Amino acid sequence: EPEVTQTPSHQVTQMGQEVILRCVPISNHLYFYWYRQILGQKVEFLVSFYNNEISEKSEIFDDQFSVERPDGSNFTLKIRSTKLEDSAMYFCASSLDRGMAEAFFGQGTRLTVV
Amino acid sequence: QKEVEQDPGPLSVPEGAIVSLNCTYSNSAFQYFMWYRQYSRKGPELLMYTYSSGNKEDGRFTAQVDKSSKYISLFIRDSQPSDSATYLCAMIAGGYQKVTFGTGTKLQVIP
Numbered sequence: 001e002p003e004v005t006q007t008p009s010h011q012v013t014q015m016g017q018e019v020i021l022r023c024v025p026i027s028n029h030l031y032f033y034w035y036r037q038i039l040g041q042k043v044e045f046l047v048s049f050y051n052n053e054i055s056e057k058s059e060i061f062d063d064q065f066s067v068e069r070p071d072g073s074n075f076t077l078k079i080r081s082t083k084l085e086d087s088a089m090y091f092c093a094s095s096l097d098r099g100m101a102e103a104f105f106g107q108g109t110r111l112t113v114v
Numbered sequence: 115q116k117e118v119e120q121d122p123g124p125l126s127v128p129e130g131a132i133v134s135l136n137c138t139y140s141n142s143a144f145q146y147f148m149w150y151r152q153y154s155r156k157g158p159e160l161l162m163y164t165y166s167s168g169n170k171e172d173g174r175f176t177a178q179v180d181k182s183s184k185y186i187s188l189f190i191r192d193s194q195p196s197d198s199a200t201y202l203c204a205m206i207a208g209g210y211q212k213v214t215f216g217t218g219t220k221l222q223v224i225p
Contacts, residue, residue, distance in 0.1 A: 004157075031211070042218065043158060043202065048211040056211045091157050101146045101165075101206060103213075105157035 023092030120216030137203035
């Protein structure tokens with residue numbers, strides 16, 4: 001069964017450092033998303049991406065964040081200068097059609113900022 | 115008022131019981147309603163989604179949406195220990211891609 005894969009599974013970084021979280025969406029999917037879940041809190045939308053541009057983003061997704069599809073398979077989330085409050089599980093998701101109603105999530109990357 | 119409200123539980127039931135999980139919401143623009151299952155430290159797994167009001171059944175799972183009351187439910191029949199997880203309701207407004215999640219209800223099915 002096709003799946004969304006994320007690497008690394010756990011990343012520890014120092015405050016102020018840049019991190020890149022990587023995702024390989026399901027191969028024929030066209031829409032890509034990043035969500036995050038701070039420990040003990042709900043899953044929160046960050047950004048959606050289609051046709052090589054951001055289609056929707058939340059207020060969380062400020063100038064510190066960027067997304068990119070550098071080649072035909074990877075989808076990345078970059079955090080330029082990490083803060084302690086960026087510590088969370090980051091989930092990538094993808095869907096074939098517009099809208100998340102049938103999106104599939106990856107297993108997540110746990111980001112710990114120290 | 116929160117956009118989506120969900121009782122965090124935990125909810126403990128004996129194996130074989132019928133489980134009822136619920137969410138209420140305030141945004142009348144929500145049109146797509148989903149239920150996800152999330153095991154500890156794993157990504158959400160889509161169980162079911164429905165569009166607008168009505169019922170949808172898939173095996174032991176039934177999803178109900180009542181837009182007039184802004185209330186959605188997930189029923190699990192013949193619950194199994196493997197159903198023990200956190201169940202997240204989620205919603206999308208028409209024309210948008212942002213999913214708004216509930217906080218999740220932790221379910222434990224006791225053998």
